[in-house]
Amino acid sequence: VNLITVATAVHWFDIPKFYSVARRVLCKPGGVIALWTYTDMVEVNPEFERILRHLREACKPYWKPGAQYLFEEYRNLPFPFESVGLGCEGQPVQLEMPREMSFETFLSVLRTMSAVATAKQHGVDLLTDDIVKEFETA
Numbered sequence: 001v002n003l004i005t006v007a008t009a010v011h012w013f014d015i016p017k018f019y020s021v022a023r024r025v026l027c028k029p030g031g032v033i034a035l036w037t038y039t040d041m042v043e044v045n046p047e048f049e050r051i052l053r054h055l056r057e058a059c060k061p062y063w064k065p066g067a068q069y070l071f072e073e074y075r076n077l078p079f080p081f082e083s084v085g086l087g088c089e090g091q092p093v094q095l096e097m098p099r100e101m102s103f104e105t106f107l108s109v110l111r112t113m114s115a116v117a118t119a120k121q122h123g124v125d126l127l128t129d130d131i132v133k134e135f136e137t138a
Contacts, residue, residue, distance in 0.1 A: 003034065012066055015066070032084055048135065051134050052135075107127075111127060
């Protein structure tokens with residue numbers, strides 16, 4: 001394999017096992033492993049971002065192990081591979097790829113977050129109508 005890519009998912013993997021398989025199948029020399037994730041997905045205004053931070057805090061008890069790598073934007077993700085000039089362990093390259101989304105798309109993204117689903121399985125609604133209304137007002 002010349003290239004392995006993982007888009008916003010490596011934090012859910014059994015990372016040591018994944019890296020072991022990646023080392024085995026990558027071409028040597030020259031095989032590349034590229035991982036990426038998103039950062040804060042929206043920038044609207046300070047009030048909107050405050051509500052989003054509050055929701056993120058409420059989600060923390062329901063995130064699965066490994067989610068901290070996502071919130072740290074993969075900066076602390078173990079990455080024991082040689083750099084090809086575009087970042088390395090502890091120093092990922094940050095790219096800007098702005099995107100516009102509708103409010104409904106934003107809500108859909110929130111509704112699909114694993115922590116929201118896990119909380120719901122435990123009888124906790126993290127994305128109540130009141131919170132949706134707060135986002136809408138902001």
